[in-house]
Amino acid sequence: xxxxxxxxxxxxxxxxxxxxxxxxxxxxxxxxxxxxxxxxxxxxxxxxxxxxxxxxxxxxxxxxxxxxxxxxxxxxxxxxxxxxxxxxxxxxxxxxxxxxxxxxxxxxxxxxxxxxxxxxxxxxxxxxxxxxxxxxxxxxxxxxxxxxxxxxxxxxxxxxxxxxxxxxxxxxxxxxxxxxxxxxxxxxxxxxxxxxxxxxxxxxxxxxxxxxxxxxxxxxxxxxxxxxxxxxxxxxxxxxxxxxxxxxxxxxxxxxxxxxxxxxxxxxxxxxx
Amino acid sequence: xxxxxxxxxxxxxxxxxxxxxxxxxxxxxxxxxxxxxxxxxxxxxxxxxxxxxxxxxxxxxxxxxxxxxxxxxxxxxxxxxxxxxxxxxxxxxxxxxxxxxxxxxxxxxxxxxxxxxxxxxxxxxxxxxxxxxxxxxxxxxxxxxxxxxxxxxxxxxxxxxxxxxxxxxxxxxxxxxxxxxxxxxxxxxxxxxxxxxxxxxxxxxxxxxxxxxxxxxxxxxxxxxxxxxxxxxxxxxxxxxxxxxxxxxxxxxxxxxxxxxxxxxxxxxxxxxxxxxxxxxxxxxxxxxxxxxxxxxxxxxxxxxxxxxxxxxxxxxxxxxxxxxxxx
Numbered sequence: 133x134x135x136x137x138x139x140x141x142x143x144x145x146x147x148x149x150x151x152x153x154x155x156x157x158x159x160x161x162x163x164x165x166x167x168x169x170x171x172x173x174x175x176x177x178x179x180x181x182x183x184x185x186x187x188x189x190x191x192x193x194x195x196x197x198x199x200x201x202x203x204x205x206x207x208x209x210x211x212x213x214x215x216x217x218x219x220x221x222x223x224x225x226x227x228x229x230x231x232x233x234x235x236x237x238x239x240x241x242x243x244x245x246x247x248x249x250x251x252x253x254x255x256x257x258x259x260x261x262x263x264x265x266x267x268x269x270x271x272x273x274x275x276x277x278x279x280x281x282x283x284x285x286x287x288x289x290x291x292x293x294x295x296x297x298x299x300x301x302x303x304x305x306x307x308x309x310x311x312x313x314x315x316x317x318x319x320x321x322x323x324x325x326x327x328x329x330x331x332x333x334x335x336x337x338x339x340x341x342x343x344x345x346x347x348x349x350x351x352x353x354x355x356x357x358x359x360x361x362x363x364x365x366x367x368x369x370x371x372x373x374x375x376x377x378x379x380x381x382x383x384x385x386x387x388x389x390x391x392x393x394x395x396x397x398x399x400x401x402x403x404x405x
Numbered sequence: 406x407x408x409x410x411x412x413x414x415x416x417x418x419x420x421x422x423x424x425x426x427x428x429x430x431x432x433x434x435x436x437x438x439x440x441x442x443x444x445x446x447x448x449x450x451x452x453x454x455x456x457x458x459x460x461x462x463x464x465x466x467x468x469x470x471x472x473x474x475x476x477x478x479x480x481x482x483x484x485x486x487x488x489x490x491x492x493x494x495x496x497x498x499x500x501x502x503x504x505x506x507x508x509x510x511x512x513x514x515x516x517x518x519x520x521x522x523x524x525x526x527x528x529x530x531x532x533x534x535x536x537x538x539x540x541x542x543x544x545x546x547x548x549x550x551x552x553x554x555x556x557x558x559x560x561x562x563x564x565x566x567x568x569x570x571x572x573x574x575x576x577x578x579x580x581x582x583x584x585x586x587x588x589x590x591x592x593x594x595x596x597x598x599x600x601x602x603x604x605x606x607x608x609x610x611x612x613x614x615x616x617x618x619x620x621x622x623x624x625x626x627x628x629x630x631x632x633x634x635x636x637x638x639x640x641x642x643x644x645x646x647x648x649x650x651x652x653x654x655x656x657x658x659x660x661x662x663x664x665x666x667x668x669x670x671x672x673x674x675x676x677x678x679x680x681x682x683x684x685x686x687x688x689x690x691x692x693x694x695x696x697x698x699x700x701x702x703x704x705x706x707x708x709x710x711x712x713x714x715x716x717x718x719x720x721x722x723x724x725x726x727x728x729x730x731x732x733x
Binding site: 354 | 425439440441442443444446447450451454455456457458459461462465472480509518521522525526529530537538540541542543544545547548549550552553554555556557558559560565566567570571604605610658660661662664665669671678682683686687690692700701702706708710714715718724
């Protein structure tokens with residue numbers, strides 16, 4: 133293929149890619165503009181200087197630090213808890229090959245696909261009854277279970293192909309099932325487990341419906357919920373909107389840069405199944 | 406007590422298994438149920454967090470209930486009411502639009518883009534260029550949907566919105582619109598945003614899938630004089646059919662469940678123009694506090710999603726079996 137024909141295709145792809153990242157760029161540009169500058173020059177002008185007061189005001193107004201802490205606590209606990217639960221389930225299904233495992237697996241897959249709308253009111257009601265309403269713990273418990281459904285599905289299929297000779301050898305050497313799980317199966321499956329940790333963390337970070345319903349007080353809200361609620365109330369001016377958007381975008385970009393390899397590898401693992 | 410029995414059973418099972426292994430090279434018949442204990446925490450947690458609430462929701466859908474006091478059994482009354490509820494039908498009609506925006510369009514675009522990046526950019530400009538472009542397309546996928554909503558509702562704002570300003574700047578000022586506030590346009594605007602959000606997912610899955618396609622297939626096709634489109638049609642598409650199934654299934658289910666984007670972008674408005682079942686059930690639960698009716702809406706949604714999931718998974722396994730059959 134000649135260069136003449138090659139470059140237009142590349143150009144089209146680059147323009148497409150630019151279009152995808154353009155919103156991120158516009159948001160960043162406007163988050164560092166002063167309100168006066170914004171109203172004078174509109175959203176498309178380049179900023180004249182870097183104005184950080186908008187970001188600072190927004191951070192203080194919504195107590196963004198607290199929201200970050202909440203999101204990290206909730207997503208981190210869910211990621212760890214859901215991985216442990218997934219490992220236990222997948223060990224029984226993939227390696228233990230318990231009776232009726234196909235049905236058990238089908239159950240977990242369907243539980244993962246279930247719309248959260250079909251759980252939200254009872255969960256809201258039961259958490260009120262249990263005195264857990266508007267606590268971070270309630271959201272942690274619910275998402276640990278929901279994410280573990282996916283983890284079980286993925287990990288069970290990976291463990292189904294685990295080399296059985298290794299397990300048999302360890303068992304003959306006298307290791308019990310518990311030891312085999314933690315000393316052999318978990319270390320060998322570390323790549324998949326890492327993928328699951330990253331996915332669970334990011335998915336929980338981004339969850340909206342259940343945290344919106346369950347976390348009503350300002351002190352417990354996650355980043356996603358706090359920003360979504362503010363936007364829903366339409367209380368923000370343009371500078372503040374952009375400050376909010378930028379602060380919401382930044383953690384996602386950080387995850388993306390840090391975990392890009394894990395993410396794409398994980399998607400590859402998931403896609404094969 | 407249980408533990409020692411379990412352990413002894415386990416140790417014996419290793420021996421049995423080893424003997425079995427020697428006798429019968431496949432050796433996949435350990436005494437199975439001793440592993441069931443490992444499933445216990447997961448099973449209990451699922452019972453409490455998923456199964457019980459799900460059954461409660463289904464039960465409540467046959468009642469009239471305000472969320473306080475005791476529910477009043479009304480049988481199928483909620484479902485009968487749904488049949489005549491124009492808002493309900495509208496919300497499901499909008500779901501079909503969401504399936505187009507979140508499943509059909511991203512799959513088609515994702516296929517073309519994945520093939521172009523893998524087979525063309527990767528070959529002629531290096532895999533690094535392809536990876537950077539892929540990352541750009543994937544980026545919206547890591548964004549919380551609430552944040553994506555904030556970004557886009559500001560870009561699409563009627564006054565001072567970036568899109569309108571951009572149109573003005575390039576001399577197309579006459580095309581300026583109230584993108585999210587015009588009932589005739591709002592649904593299409595939301596659809597556009599969802600394509601942007603969703604595109605990266607199929608793209609990345611398809612690119613991963615393409616990596617296991619035998620390059621010789623492409624070479625053979627190229628030697629036979631097949632152009633890019635013919636290779637795409639006769640090599641790429643058939644080879645990544647399993648991935649296409651998975652993506653279509655997952656994205657369709659995600660489209661039926663879409664909530665956050667609608668909440669943040671339009672709150673179902675203007676005038677219900679972008680209402681979807683999940684948002685409809687949410688407002689029925691928590692704003693109108695008609696819990697029974699909301700439960701009926703979410704039960705219908707659940708039935709549709711689960712039917713789709715079961716049929717989809719069946720089709721997928723059948724397709725995979727058929728393919729493996731051919732290979733063997």
